[in-house]
Amino acid sequence: MHELGITQSIVEIALRTAAGQQAKKIHSVTLEIGSLAGVVAEALEFCYEACSKNSLLEGSRLIIEAVPAKARCRDCALDYPLTDLLACCPACDSASGDLICGEELRIKEMEID
Amino acid sequence: MCIDCGCGPADHNHHHHAESDVSRKTISVEEDILSKNNRLAAGNRVLFANQGIFTLNLVSSPGSGKTTLLEKTLVDLKSEINFAVLEGDQQTTNDADRIAATGTPAHQINTGAGCHLDAHMVGHGLEYFDLNAVQLLMIENVGNLVCPASFDLGEDFKVSLLSVTEGEDKPLKYPQMFRASEIMLINKIDLLPHVRFDVAKCREYAERVHPGIQIFEVSCYSGEGLDQWYGWLKEKVAEKARG
Numbered sequence: 001m002h003e004l005g006i007t008q009s010i011v012e013i014a015l016r017t018a019a020g021q022q023a024k025k026i027h028s029v030t031l032e033i034g035s036l037a038g039v040v041a042e043a044l045e046f047c048y049e050a051c052s053k054n055s056l057l058e059g060s061r062l063i064i065e066a067v068p069a070k071a072r073c074r075d076c077a078l079d080y081p082l083t084d085l086l087a088c089c090p091a092c093d094s095a096s097g098d099l100i101c102g103e104e105l106r107i108k109e110m111e112i113d
Numbered sequence: 114m115c116i117d118c119g120c121g122p123a124d125h126n127h128h129h130h131a132e133s134d135v136s137r138k139t140i141s142v143e144e145d146i147l148s149k150n151n152r153l154a155a156g157n158r159v160l161f162a163n164q165g166i167f168t169l170n171l172v173s174s175p176g177s178g179k180t181t182l183l184e185k186t187l188v189d190l191k192s193e194i195n196f197a198v199l200e201g202d203q204q205t206t207n208d209a210d211r212i213a214a215t216g217t218p219a220h221q222i223n224t225g226a227g228c229h230l231d232a233h234m235v236g237h238g239l240e241y242f243d244l245n246a247v248q249l250l251m252i253e254n255v256g257n258l259v260c261p262a263s264f265d266l267g268e269d270f271k272v273s274l275l276s277v278t279e280g281e282d283k284p285l286k287y288p289q290m291f292r293a294s295e296i297m298l299i300n301k302i303d304l305l306p307h308v309r310f311d312v313a314k315c316r317e318y319a320e321r322v323h324p325g326i327q328i329f330e331v332s333c334y335s336g337e338g339l340d341q342w343y344g345w346l347k348e349k350v351a352e353k354a355r356g
Contacts, residue, residue: 002228002260009146017142027137031146038263038289074324085288085322096324105263107142 003039006105007047011057013107018056023112028061030111034104036069036085069102150264153232157267160239161250167346167353168250170266172290173274174283175256178300178333180208182274183251185333187215190343194350197247199238201230201255208253218242229260232267248350258287269353270294276301277308281315288322296327298342303332 014029033039041064048062069082073089074096080089082102088095145151161168171179180200187196198219200208209221220241222234235252242250252268254261262271273294275283278301284291291297297319299312312330319326329345331338 002263005227005231006146009149012149013142013144013146017140017144021140036289038259085292086285095321105146107144107146109139109141109143111137111139113136113138 003043004047004051006039007044007051010044010048010107011051011055014057014110015055017107017110018112021112023056025113026056026060027111027113028063029057030063030065030108032065032067032104032106032108034067034069034102036082036099036102037105039105041066065108067101067104070100071097072100073097147263147265150232153236154265154267157232157236157239160244161267161269162356164244164247165354165356166244166247166250167350168252168266168268169296170252170254170261170268170271171274172254172258172261172271172294173256173276174258174279177256177274177276177279179253179256179274180211181333182298182300182331183253184211184215185336185339186251186343186346187212187217189339190346191216193347195246195248197242197244197250199230199235199250199252201234201253203227203255218247224255228255228257229264230254230266231264235266248354249346258283258290262287262290262293269349270296272296272298274298274300275315277304277310277312281311282318284315284318284322291319291322291326294323294326296329296345299328299330301332301334302330302337303335 010029014026018026033041044064045062052058052060070079071082072079073092073094075094076089076092078089078091079100089097173179183198196217198212198217200212200219200221201224202208202221203224206221209219212219220238222230222238224230230252252266271294273291275297277299299315316328319328329338329342331342
């Protein structure tokens with residue numbers, strides 16, 4: 001359950017960014033979360049509500065954009081979607097693929113006044 | 114044309130835009146959520162490089178034998194390598210006490226409700242050591258095969274421990290951790306005659322999750338396999354000291 005710590009980082013970054021923009025209100029915060037980032041969206045949402053209380057973030061919407069994982073085959077260079085870390089290359093069945101994306105844990109944007 | 118929204122006269126059903134709509138704007142942030150931890154980990158890594166300290170982050174489920182492996186390693190190698198140990202647990206100083214009993218500088222970090230160590234805790238943990246006298250820092254993470262995978266501490270390598278009483282499919286069940294680990298130790302191999310654990314399968318699963326992962330088979334009870342582990346440690350410590 002490290003979503004609490006991660007949410008605290010989200011809140012910290014969002015409030016810092018809002019202060020830098022002299023925002024009066026924060027409507028939403030959009031995250032990009034890779035499917036292999038090891039984070040559960042529901043847990044993040046739950047923690048977000050608790051962590052945003054009594055701050056400029058209270059009542060704002062947390063939007064989570066899922067980033068599907070992709071790998072590049074080391075043998076035939078094909079890019080293919082990774083449903084889990086064990087998926088093999090659909091073209092040559094090689095098990096050695098390098099992850100191209102899917103581990104993102106990033107704040108993409110915010111909607112503010 | 115409406116100057117607020119650009120809609121043409123034909124579809125101009127005039128609505129007055131509320132002020133909040135006008136001032137509402139989307140700003141790009143593009144910041145890694147773990148950026149603070151990653152920044153602090155990078156700071157730790159620079160410190161380790163400057164001091165020539167080889168650093169390992171030991172991860173496993175609770176009870177795989179991390180502390181026993183450390184005790185055995187420290188006792189057997191303390192005449193050749195200067196160690197320091199950071200211990201991570203939710204509660205108690207039991208593990209740091211066990212390490213301190215071997216004569217090695219040790220500091221306990223209690224994470225309370227936390228399920229992993231982070232780079233900030235490690236940075237402060239280092240304040241308890243004379244770093245000029247340390248060649249190999251062992252960080253024993255909280256027993257957990259999930260969360261510690263995401264938190265860089267500034268180590269050279271993560272080392273996963275898996276004991277033969279746990280089942281050979283752990284690398285498949287917790288692929289993220291074994292993917293993040295350069296080294297895997299299969300521990301308690303003295304128990305192999307008594308348990309159903311397929312070493313070959315375990316190696317195959319680990320290799321599937323992490324092609325090229327380096328695997329040592331050891332027993333801290335019989336001492337089997339420890340020479341290879343010690344040989345690797347000595348080689349890496351010397352390498353790091355050379356810079």
